[in-house]
Amino acid sequence: MIRVAIAGGAGYTAGELIRLLVNHSAVELKYIQSGSHDGEPIYSVHTDLIYSDLKFSNIDFEDIDVLFICMGHGNSAKFLEENPVPASVKIIDLSNDFRLKADAGEFIYGAPELNREQIKGCRCVANPGCFATSINLALIPLAAAGILPEDVTVTGITGSTGAGQKPTQDTHFSNRNANLSNYKVFTHQHLGEIGETVVAAGGSEATDIAFVPVRGCHARGIMSDVVVRLEEDLDKIIDIFKSYYASHPFVCVSDKPVYMKQVVNTNYCFLSLQKEGRKLLITSVVDNLLKGASGQAVQNMNLMFGLDEMEGLRLKASYF
Numbered sequence: 547m548i549r550v551a552i553a554g555g556a557g558y559t560a561g562e563l564i565r566l567l568v569n570h571s572a573v574e575l576k577y578i579q580s581g582s583h584d585g586e587p588i589y590s591v592h593t594d595l596i597y598s599d600l601k602f603s604n605i606d607f608e609d610i611d612v613l614f615i616c617m618g619h620g621n622s623a624k625f626l627e628e629n630p631v632p633a634s635v636k637i638i639d640l641s642n643d644f645r646l647k648a649d650a651g652e653f654i655y656g657a658p659e660l661n662r663e664q665i666k667g668c669r670c671v672a673n674p675g676c677f678a679t680s681i682n683l684a685l686i687p688l689a690a691a692g693i694l695p696e697d698v699t700v701t702g703i704t705g706s707t708g709a710g711q712k713p714t715q716d717t718h719f720s721n722r723n724a725n726l727s728n729y730k731v732f733t734h735q736h737l738g739e740i741g742e743t744v745v746a747a748g749g750s751e752a753t754d755i756a757f758v759p760v761r762g763c764h765a766r767g768i769m770s771d772v773v774v775r776l777e778e779d780l781d782k783i784i785d786i787f788k789s790y791y792a793s794h795p796f797v798c799v800s801d802k803p804v805y806m807k808q809v810v811n812t813n814y815c816f817l818s819l820q821k822e823g824r825k826l827l828i829t830s831v832v833d834n835l836l837k838g839a840s841g842q843a844v845q846n847m848n849l850m851f852g853l854d855e856m857e858g859l860r861l862k863a864s865y866f
Contacts, residue, residue, distance in 0.1 A: 548851055551577035551605045553625060554617035558707050559640050561592040562840035563614055568598060570844070570858035572851070577605040605629075612636040612847055616840075619643065619735075636850055637670045638843050644672035645739045655739070656846045658855065659794045660686055660747055665849045673846065674743075676838025677702050677759060678736040680770040682743045683797055683815045684830040687790040688774070688783075689749030695774050696752050702770040703760040708834045727761045734759050766835055767806040772828040780821040787817060795856055796837065796845065806831045813841035813859040836861070 550567055552560055555578035567575045578588055580602045589596040605613070613635055615622045622643040631637060637653075644653035654664045656671035657679070665671060674682065681700055688694035706722050715721060734757055744753050776783065784799065791797040797815045804816040813836045820827045832838050841859055848857050 547574040548572055548612060548847070549610045550575050550612055550614065551579065551607075551610045552614045552616060553579045553605065553629075554615060554621070555588070555602055556580040556583055556591045557616055557618075558835055559839045559843075560614075560616040561595075562835045563616060563843060564588060564592060564595060564598075564600070566840060566844050566858055568595075568600075572853055572857060575600065576610060578602050579605050607631050607635060610635055612638065612850070614843060614847075615639045615641065617641055623649075633669075636847075638673055638846055638850075639671070640673045640839055640843055642672075642675060642735060642739070644670070645674065645678075647742060655743070655746075656842065657682060657686075657743060658842070658845055658849060659683060659791065659797060660743060662794075662849060665846055666852070668850065671843075671846045671850065673839065673843045675736040675739060676708055676768060676832070676834035677704065677734065677757075677770070678739045678743070679838045679842060680768045680815065680830045680832045681736070681740050681755075681757070681772065683832075684770060684772040684817060684828040685740070685744055685749070686747045687787045688776075689744050689747035690790060691786045692748060693776060693778060693786075694744065694749045694753065695776065696750055696754055697774070698753060698755045699773040700755060700757045700770055701760065702757065702768060703762045704768045704834055705762055705764045705766040707766045708768070708838075722761060723763055725761075725763050729759055729761055731758050732756060764806075766833055767810045768830075768832050768834045768838060769806045770830045772830065774826050774828075775824040776821075776826050777824060780819060780826075783821070783826065784819055787819065791817075796859075804829055804831050809833055809837070811836070812861045813837045813845060 583602040619641045622641040653670040653672040654668040656673045787799045800818045804818040
């Protein structure tokens with residue numbers, strides 16, 4: 547059994563991770579750390595886990611095989627500085643502290659659809675961001691085929707859980723319900739990792755991504771609409787996508803338009819492509835808490851320990 551610890555166990559991503567790991571056939575979930583809830587039952591925070599007798603506790607790093615870090619951005623690096631982790635312990639970080647090459651050190655960017663073989667052999671993984679996952683998966687096949695143009699336009703709408711558990715004016719129900727608003731227009735923090743992913747997949751460093759993130763009025767799920775201009779006909783482009791993702795079980799290229807609700811509560815990304823003249827629309831939908839965070843983290847753990855990539859993640863959405 548893989549002995550697992552979670553640091554920063556009180557947030558949304560940690561809650562999703564716990565729900566996945568308590569049902570994972572190869573995992574023993576030993577420690578869930580939270581500085582503000584030490585000693586409390588986990589269901590005091592994650593109330594749907596009332597069936598579990600797990601409690602928040604400090605981590606014995608000598609007694610684990612893998613550490614998941616679910617802390618706020620900027621806190622993971624500090625946690626590792628203050629808590630030396632034995633070299634035998636693998637680390638999967640869900641913050642943005644180690645995603646960019648300049649900060650990565652020994653961390654590998656944890657996009658299985660790009661870096662599967664590297665992930666299999668590494669000790670440390672920087673789990674991609676939620677918007678980055680959705681947009682990367684729309685762009686990687688074009689970059690790998692050498693036909694991604696330098697100008698890319700993206701509009702992405704995300705659920706309120708993407709803003710984290712701590713309430714703010716922008717996430718308050720009265721403001722978010724039945725409302726839409728833009729934020730971090732052209733400056734979103736995931737643009738850096740998206741740009742590096744495009745280059746790693748074979749695209750140009752000159753690729754310019756105009757990204758407009760939108761706060762949605764739903765709880766979870768991301769829909770990214772990516773627009774580029776290409777000469778190639780649609781059938782050829784669809785073949786490129788289907789060929790690229792043929793060996794990647796969590797990405798499905800649909801012949802019909804896709805909808806966010808199809809993937810909520812799953813680890814899947816669904817893609818659809820539509821073309822009019824030179825304009826190509828790639829729609830990418832993911833669950834921001836699963837494929838965009840905790841589900842992908844478990845997918846990476848499976849790869850790191852030589853397990854079936856889909857172990858513990860065979861989740862299927864119910865459309866209604």
